[in-house]
Amino acid sequence: MTTVVAEMTPHSPKELASFANQNLGFLEGRANQGAYIIGGLGLTLALVLGLCAGDGLQHFWHSYLLAVCFYTSLSLGGFAFVALQYLTRAGWSIVVRRIAEIFAVSIKTCGVLFLPIVLSVLMGSSSLYIWNNPELARTDELIRSKVPYLNSWFFALRQVIYFSAWTYLTQRFWKASLDQDRNGNPETTLRLERLSAPTLLVFAITTTFASIDWMMSLDPHWFSSIFGIYFFSGCMVGFLAALNLVVNLLQRRFELLSMITADHRHDMGKLLFGFMCFWAYIGFSQYLLIWYANVPEETVWFKVRQSGTWGAVSIAMMIGHFVLPFLGLMPKSMKRDPQMLAAWSLVLLVMHAVDYYWLIFPTFEIDGPTLPLLSLSCLMGVGGLYVAAWLSIAGQRSLVPLADPRLPESLAVHNLM
């Protein structure tokens, strides 16, 4: 209840001006090159492994989908975060908003990375999405009834709609935010606040259907109306964990962003904690309802994930994605300490990848994972390209919104609980 009505201006204007030096320009593209090399190596290794697997690249495509979904989810989380900050007129988060914006804008790269999947579906490949097999679409009664939605052309069209909507909206936020750096116009903030509400509406609908298209339709018989929300909760956990890690890296390695203090970490930790609980809540609700009603057409999805090696993965996720971080992130000191927060964020980021692995692979490998190395190299490859894009977007730009009218409030934030 003790509240602080943000005490303004502990930072002098001169200090604020010096924030312009907070950028990654000194890297001079060296990091980008490294990232590209890692990306190229990873993808080549993945392709070679995929060809060696001798299953018509089925394994490769699933791994590739996993990797693209994983990085897209970080961007989607960033996008939602930015829009939410505008919608709620948040003051505390201004210092981390630019980093979130970079994550969000990287979604255009994810669109390019998703292109191979769209093309393979258009060319009639059913090694990833079995509903694209015309024989099955004719004979399987359930798939036949879903053909109006699950067909290659409509699938491709939807992906175009999703990615263009996301790219368009993130670019608008990004451009306006960069413009504000130069002109300091408070009108920009008001304009983006107005834009944020419809943006989130579009975000909710597109993300939901994207999750259905990408992951739920891998098993075209299965359905769950909460799936979109589950996917969204994962996006937020992944993004916030990544955000904490990036902030930690920039502070520790490059001594940047010193204005992000324990009070901001505390808030980011609380958000991460909150969304992690939200993820557990949604996951448990979905499981309980299906477990309890015990309708075979739904339980089959969990049956696979509950037996054998996948069962062990499920248990590991329950512990690693919820129980341990729940206890770990609960104390105030854990959220305020940079190293501890980064450590728990790393745990959650890894578990987020495991979550997607668990969503994607059991449909294809019923008996348990056989070639995790392929998925790892795909994650590395796509990750390299994603990081390269991230770095080039960050470029010479300030990592803090210099002229945001709420920046002083953010700098002065005091976290008492």
Place this chain on the structure above:
Amino acid sequence: MTATIAPKEKHHASHPVVDESPLLAAVIAEFPSAGAVLTAAKTIRQAGWTDWDVHSPFPIHGIDDVMGIRPTRLPWITLGAGAMGITVALLMQWWMNGVDYPFWISGKPFFGLPAAAPVAFELMILFAALSTIAGMLLLNGLPRFSNPLFSSEGFRRATSDRFFICISARDPMFDREVALKAFSDCHATAIDECWAPPASERKFPKALSLALMVLFTLALIPPVLIAQKRSTTTTEPRLHAISDMDFQPKFKPQRTSTLFADGRAMRPQVSGTVARGDLRADSRLFKGLEPGPKVHRTLALLQTAPATPPVARLVSAEGGPRDVAERLVALADPPPADPLDSQPWVTSFPVPVTSKTMKRGQERYNIYCATCHGLAGDGDGLVTRRALELEQGTWIKPTTFHSDNLRAQPVGRLFHSITNGVRKMPSYADLVSVEDRWAIILYVKALQQARHADAKDIPSDLIPQLRDLPKE
């Protein structure tokens, strides 16, 4: 602990002799704003006072640091109570539904984590929340209805719009003059003294204690009554709160009724009507008899002379004493002229003869018949063999199905035997459905034919396989 002012118990301990004069408990100073009291609090702390406190209408930001208040233990209480809530809830559900009174319901395990989670969660919250509030009150020394601070008229504004610092008389360096001086140095707008009433007036109000005692006694009555009811038996019927639910205007089977002339509550079937599912017009299927006028006569005959007296069924099932059994054996002797021989039994199956029926018949036969008649119908089932081994005189060995007499019996006659029983064999009508009886007869016929078959009867494509059978 807050305890700004000496609690009366302490006073009692240090002053065994009842003191009749009011005691100075604290001096208080009033300040107009949160900022002023914050500044003053710094001064007071620097002056070395230890037993003092700030009173304000709302929590002042930053006061904890100024006063040096250490973080409270409350979160640990909450955490512990929450963990206890989960544990209690899980143990309770496991024991009640899994151990003490397990019962199957909707295919759920007796105790399963998914179904136990909601209650565990709720109890965790309940325990934690109750302990948080109770812990907060306890640590704050609340409730506390008698406080010397309330003796100051000015202090009443501490909960509205004024800010106070209070130095307790229990402070080791307490001295009235010094404290007052300290306050005036802090620019207090008003200074006051708080007096604790003399010990003689600090007694618990008599009326209140009487009321509490009465309440306590009254509160004892329900548990005592419950305990008494639980530990005694009674011949009185229980209380009927809603009598028309306990005594419903309806008749139970086999009761009398004055409503009907015959005095029976159960009504016989109205003549000329058939109950649902009781229409058995197809004589071939339900009786094994060809339809015709003769049937009715036969039925009447059959109804008056049951094949097996009910007593025999009872005894054979329980294996009664030998003398009774011997009499019954005599009774069970077939009547010299069997009227059954001359009935118009059906000779063909009134149900479709398919391999499915045959399979069904085999299965039913093995379940219901083979125990006595033997798997091949030789009358050497396990029960029979055991009975003969024990030399049970009451036991009548079932006839073999492979005798000429039985082989010649029309299928309708066999149906009659299963339906109504024969000699000591009871009726199987209530155990085996009509269709299943025909299926059993079909299988029995197959058994009979198999016993008397020769190579000609075997389909030619099966003969090669027979050669491969292992030789016995």
Place this chain on the structure above:
Amino acid sequence: MSTVTADFLNNTQEQPGVRSPLVLGRHDNTTVTERICQIAESPKPPRAWYIAISISSSFTLMLFGLIGYLVTTGVGVWGNNAPVFWAWDIVNFVFWVGIGHAGTLISAILFLFRQHWRTSINRFAEAMTIFAVVCAGIFPSVHVGRVWVIYWLLPVPNQNAIWPNFRSPLLWDVFAVSTYATVSLLFWYMGMIPDIATFRDRATSRWRQVVYGVLSLGWTGSARQWHRYEKAYLLLAALATPLVLSVHTVVSFDFAVSQVPGWHTTIFPPYFVAGAVFSGFAMVVTLMVPARAFFGLKELVTLRHLENMNKIILVTGSMVGYAYAMEFFTAWYSGNRYEQFAFINRAFGPYAWAYWTMVTCNVISPQLFWFKKVRTTPWMMVIVCIFVNIGMWFERFVITVTSLSRDFLPSSWGYYKPTFVDIGMFVGSFGLFFTLFLLFCRFLPIVAMAEVKSVMPANHANEDH
């Protein structure tokens, strides 16, 4: 304060970088105390209060009369019958529990999100929560028929020597709702302790001193007390936040764990929670707008407060709309013909009138809140919020009754009609709700004075730290 112009009372214009004041007018600690205490301290309440409470208490009497009739006769006096065994009883229960979500949401979740504007309205909303939960509890309690053995629901030894079935979602409901009622009651009471102490210290009559003195537990507002009090408040907020989500989640389990088409869908938990917040906030706005005018609280409960609540209504209304859409899409996508039928039957079957009432009120009417004019004009928002409340009642009706009236077996389809007891009890529950509410307004602090004071800028001006 009648000199303040209406224009001054509008603090809904946002200027980035500057936070609008949460308390308007020339208020300080003294005037805030005066303004709120005078409501409860005036020797005679206004005549309107007497009129209102006589109407509401007569409806309450009707409610208790009907409950007596039901208990002595049996639940057959309701319209519930095969195949619709759950009808207005469960609809009213879910409706009232939903209303009861706003209070805890405002006091707990907005507190954790550091939304200081909650301080003016949280007490009011918490009280509403308690009274709504009281109304909600009545329906399932009397629905069991033999209310005198209702303790069979609790894990206490009973004459049958059996234990309750913990695998049933209905038992989870018993635990969830009773925990929620207990915790929100205590949360509300704990929040009131400092304000009741204010009442005690201002009391002039002996009986007020005694009653408020006992209720305030001897609170003196010492810094050490405040320290633990604030910690306890924070902990309770952190506990109440998942609790408030869990309550409607468990209520949704009542439906969703079954296999009834239209009930069994995985989106139910978040969908029910969003709906509950939606209806709860609509009820707060519906009551707050007349109350702030009536009690002269326009400077404490400002237009900005109302606008913020309307924005939350818009957000949660959109979530509910999203859930409707997802249900429909998944029903089609599942390829399950029973599921598909359930939804076609909702929209075009015999209860289509209820379905379209629900969609109009819940999805279309809150869209008016996209316009700032509607969000900030009191009479307009009240109209929209009343529509939302009607719509949310119909949502529960549509879910419960349409799904049950036509499920797998067409031969046992039916059409449910309420009896006068159903209608009378529902109307009567509003009577009980308003009776409790009017008593609260008369005798207890309806605005959290201590919290409002703590967010007033004047109380931070002199701090140096």
